[in-house]
Amino acid sequence: MKKVMIDPGHGGSDPGAVGNGLREKDLVLTIAKGIEAELAAYQVEVKLTRTTDRIVSLTDRSRQANNWGADLFVSIHINAGGGTGFETFIHPTDGARLKDMQKTVHQAIMKQLNVRDRGQKTANFAVLRQSSMPAILTESLFIDHPADALQLKNKSIIEAIVAGHREGIVRALQLPLKHRLSVHEQLYRVIVDGKQIGAYKEPKNAAKQVETYFGRAKSIQLERI
Numbered sequence: 773m774k775k776v777m778i779d780p781g782h783g784g785s786d787p788g789a790v791g792n793g794l795r796e797k798d799l800v801l802t803i804a805k806g807i808e809a810e811l812a813a814y815q816v817e818v819k820l821t822r823t824t825d826r827i828v829s830l831t832d833r834s835r836q837a838n839n840w841g842a843d844l845f846v847s848i849h850i851n852a853g854g855g856t857g858f859e860t861f862i863h864p865t866d867g868a869r870l871k872d873m874q875k876t877v878h879q880a881i882m883k884q885l886n887v888r889d890r891g892q893k894t895a896n897f898a899v900l901r902q903s904s905m906p907a908i909l910t911e912s913l914f915i916d917h918p919a920d921a922l923q924l925k926n927k928s929i930i931e932a933i934v935a936g937h938r939e940g941i942v943r944a945l946q947l948p949l950k951h952r953l954s955v956h957e958q959l960y961r962v963i964v965d966g967k968q969i970g971a972y973k974e975p976k977n978a979a980k981q982v983e984t985y986f987g988r989a990k991s992i993q994l995e996r997i
């Protein structure tokens with residue numbers, strides 16, 4: 773099964789970016805936990821580099837992912853510094869495969885948001901450099917921009933950011949849903965005169981029932997469920 777390491781930036785004594793009554797470390801933890809919850813519907817293992825408000829070094833974040841053997845590392849951040857909108861980063865030495873994954877994740881998130889697309893960028897960030905698997909860093913809106921901050925205070929916008937990340941990760945790793953019925957789990961239901969008389973794993977057992985009631989019933993329905 774594929775493994776995804778979600779990395780909520782900052783934490784503990786490092787609040788990250790601060791502005792308009794918001795702290796980056798709180799927002800990214802909420803977003804990371806939301807992504808983890810949504811990915812529970814898929815065939816994937818998910819871990820967070822931190823699940824509480826505590827400080828974790830950049831090296832430790834990558835080390836956790838490397839030791840675990842993660843297939844994808846997604847670092848969650850909120851921007852600051854006077855801009856507006858959404859952007860993603862991979863490491864400058866990353867190749868075409870990771871550029872494709874960045875594009876997939878980037879576009880899935882942008883599709884959920886009505887903000888400026890600042891582009892798919894590269895940067896020599898420690899977590900991107902030190903993680904040995906594909907690593908992507910997202911910067912969702914600017915905490916110090918009044919309109920962006922207003923969006924970050926809106927629960928439905930946070931949910932949209934979560935949904936975008938989930939969709940991007942699902943597509944980038946082509947994760948199948950859990951609980952998809954396999955051929956062996958399919959059932960054949962026999963309904964005679966509007967009443968179900970049985971559900972059978974073996975088609976021949978369902979057919980036997982159809983035969984039994986044939987000629988005696990007004991209607992016989994055979995359904996695959």
Ligand SMILES: [Zn+2]
Nearest residue numbers: 781788849850
């Ligand atoms: Zn940050």
